[in-house]
Amino acid sequence: xxxAIFSYLAxxxxxxxxxxxxxxxxxxxxxWTSITFILLLIVLKKFAWKPILKSLENREDFIKDSLEKxxxxxxxxxxxxxxxxxxxKNVETEAKEIIAQGREYSEKLKKQILDDTKxxxxxxxxxxxxxxxxxxxxxxxxxxDQIALLAIESAEKVIKEKLDKEAHTQIINKxxxxxxGKLNE
Amino acid sequence: MNNFTTTISDTIQKTxxxxxxxxxxxxxxxKEISFEPMGTIHLPQINLFGIDISITKHVIYLWxxxxxxxxxxxxxxxxxxxxxxxxxxxxxxxxxxIFVRDEIVKPTIGKYYKRLLPYLLxxxxxxxxxxxxxxxxxxxxxxxxxxxxxxxxxxxxxAIQAGGIIKHGFVQYFKGLVPKGVNLFIAIIIIPIEILxxxxxxxxxxxxxxxxxxxxxxxxxxxxxxxxxxxxxxxAEIFVIPISVLFSLFITMLEILVALIQAYIxxxxxxxxxxxxxxxxH
Numbered sequence: 318x319x320x321a322i323f324s325y326l327a328x329x330x331x332x333x334x335x336x337x338x339x340x341x342x343x344x345x346x347x348x349w350t351s352i353t354f355i356l357l358l359i360v361l362k363k364f365a366w367k368p369i370l371k372s373l374e375n376r377e378d379f380i381k382d383s384l385e386k387x388x389x390x391x392x393x394x395x396x397x398x399x400x401x402x403x404x405x406k407n408v409e410t411e412a413k414e415i416i417a418q419g420r421e422y423s424e425k426l427k428k429q430i431l432d433d434t435k436x437x438x439x440x441x442x443x444x445x446x447x448x449x450x451x452x453x454x455x456x457x458x459x460x461x462d463q464i465a466l467l468a469i470e471s472a473e474k475v476i477k478e479k480l481d482k483e484a485h486t487q488i489i490n491k492x493x494x495x496x497x498g499k500l501n502e
Numbered sequence: 503m504n505n506f507t508t509t510i511s512d513t514i515q516k517t518x519x520x521x522x523x524x525x526x527x528x529x530x531x532x533k534e535i536s537f538e539p540m541g542t543i544h545l546p547q548i549n550l551f552g553i554d555i556s557i558t559k560h561v562i563y564l565w566x567x568x569x570x571x572x573x574x575x576x577x578x579x580x581x582x583x584x585x586x587x588x589x590x591x592x593x594x595x596x597x598x599x600i601f602v603r604d605e606i607v608k609p610t611i612g613k614y615y616k617r618l619l620p621y622l623l624x625x626x627x628x629x630x631x632x633x634x635x636x637x638x639x640x641x642x643x644x645x646x647x648x649x650x651x652x653x654x655x656x657x658x659x660x661a662i663q664a665g666g667i668i669k670h671g672f673v674q675y676f677k678g679l680v681p682k683g684v685n686l687f688i689a690i691i692i693i694p695i696e697i698l699x700x701x702x703x704x705x706x707x708x709x710x711x712x713x714x715x716x717x718x719x720x721x722x723x724x725x726x727x728x729x730x731x732x733x734x735x736x737x738a739e740i741f742v743i744p745i746s747v748l749f750s751l752f753i754t755m756l757e758i759l760v761a762l763i764q765a766y767i768x769x770x771x772x773x774x775x776x777x778x779x780x781x782x783x784h
Binding site (some may be wrong): 339340341342343344345346347349350351354355356357358360361362364365366367368369370373375376379477481 | 505529530548552553554555556557558560563564565568570571572575576578579582583586595598599603619620621623624625628644647648649650652654656657687716
C-alpha cells in the first residue's frame with residue numbers, strides 16, 4: 318500500500334522531469350531489499366540475536382542471583398551476629414547473676430558463721446560460767462570441809478588435853494554454822 | 503567588479519549544468535559501480551515476469567552491509583561462548599544492544615518487547631551499518647535511496663499493524679483505531695484521518711531517513727565541487743580548497759552523528775508506533 322503511494326508520488330515527480338529523479342521508485346531495489354531484509358532478519362534472529370540476548374539474560378540473571386545471594390548471606394550473617402550478641406549478653410547477665418548469687422551466698426554464710434560462732438562462744442562462756450560456779454561451789458564445800466577439819470584438828474590439838482572430844486565438836490559445829498551463815502550472806 | 507561577479511555566475515551556471523550530473527551520479531542509484539580511475543563494474547540486467555529487477559549499486563552495498571553485519575554479530579556470538587565477560591568489540595556491540603533493548607524497545611513496547619526485539623535490533627543495526635558504509639569513499643549509501651528506506655518502512659508498517667492485530671484481534675484492532683463514543687459527524691472526519699495516519703507514519707519514517715542521508719551527501723558533494731568550480735580562477739583554489747575541505751570534514755563528522763541518530767530515530771519511532779498499536783489509548 319505504501320509502495321503504491323510511493324510509486325504514485327514517483328510518477329508525479331517523474332512527469333515533471335524527464336530524467337531519472339531522486340525520488341524514483343525502483344521495484345527491483347524494493348524486491349531485493351525485501352528479500353535481503355527478510356533473510357537478514359531470519360539469519361540474525363536465529364544465529365545472532367537469540368544467543369546474544371540469551372547470554373545477556375543469563376548474565377543478568379546470574380548477577381541478580383549473586384546479588385540476592387549476597388544479600389541473603391549478609392542477612393544471615395547479621396542474624397547470626399545478633400544471636401551471638403544476644404548470647405554474649407545473656408552469658409554476661411548470667412555470669413553477673415552467678416557472681417551476685419555467690420556473693421550473696423558467701424555473705425549469708427559469713428553472717429551465719431559469725432552468728433554461729435557468736436552463739437557458740439556465748440554458750441561456751443555460759444557453760445564456762447556454770448562450770449566455774451560449780452567448781453567454785455565444789456571448791457567452797459571442799460574448803461569448808463577442809464577448814465572444818467583443820468579447825469577441828471587444830472582445836473583438837475589445842476583442846477585435847479582439856480576437853481572431851483564429843484562435847485566440844487558440838488560447840489565447834491555451832492560456830493562453823495554461824496560462820497557459814499555469815500559467809501553465805 | 504561587476505564584470506567579475508557576472509563571470510562567476512556564468513561559470514556556475516555553465517558548470518552546474520555539467521556538475522549537476524556529477525553530484526547526482528554519486529547520490530543516485532545506478533547499474534554500475536564506478537571506481538573511477540580503476541574502471542567500472544557493470545551489473546547484470548535481470549528481468550522477472552517483465553519487471554526489471556536488475557541488481558543495482560545500492561543493492562550490492564546492501565548485501566555488503568548485511569554480510570558485514572552477519573560476520574560481526576557471529577563474531578560477537580562466538581566471543582560470548584568463550585567467556586561471559588565482554589571485551590573490546592563485543593562490549594561495544596553489547597552496549598548498543600542493551601541500549602536498544604532498555605532505552606528504545608522496553609519503554610515503548612513494554613512486556614511484549616521480547617517478540618519484537620529481534621526485528622527492531624535488525625533494523626537498528628542494518629540502518630547504522632548502511633549509513634556508516636555510505637561514509638566510506640567510493641561506496642554509496644543505500645539509505646539515501648527512497649526504495650530502500652521505503653521497503654524498511656513497509657516492514658515497519660507490517661510490524662505495527664501485526665503488533666496491534668496480534669494483541670487485539672483483527673476486528674477489535676480496527677475498532678480500537680476509532681475513538682469510542684464519538685458523535686457520527688466527528689467520526690466521519692476522524693475515521694479517514696486515523697486510517698491515513700496509519701500510512702503517514704511509515705511514509706514519514708521512509709522520507710526522514712532518505713532525506714537525511716541524501717541531504718548530507720549532497721551537502722558534502724556540493725562543498726567539494728566548489729573546488730572544481732573555482733578551478734579556472736588563478737589563486738582562487740588556494741583559498742577555496744582549505745575551506746571546502748574543512749567544511750566537508752565537518753559535514754562528514756556531522757554525517758557520522760546523523761548516521762547514528764537516524765538509525766536511532768527510525769527504530770525508536772517504529773517501536774513507539776508498535777507500542778501505540780499494542781496499547782490503544784482510545
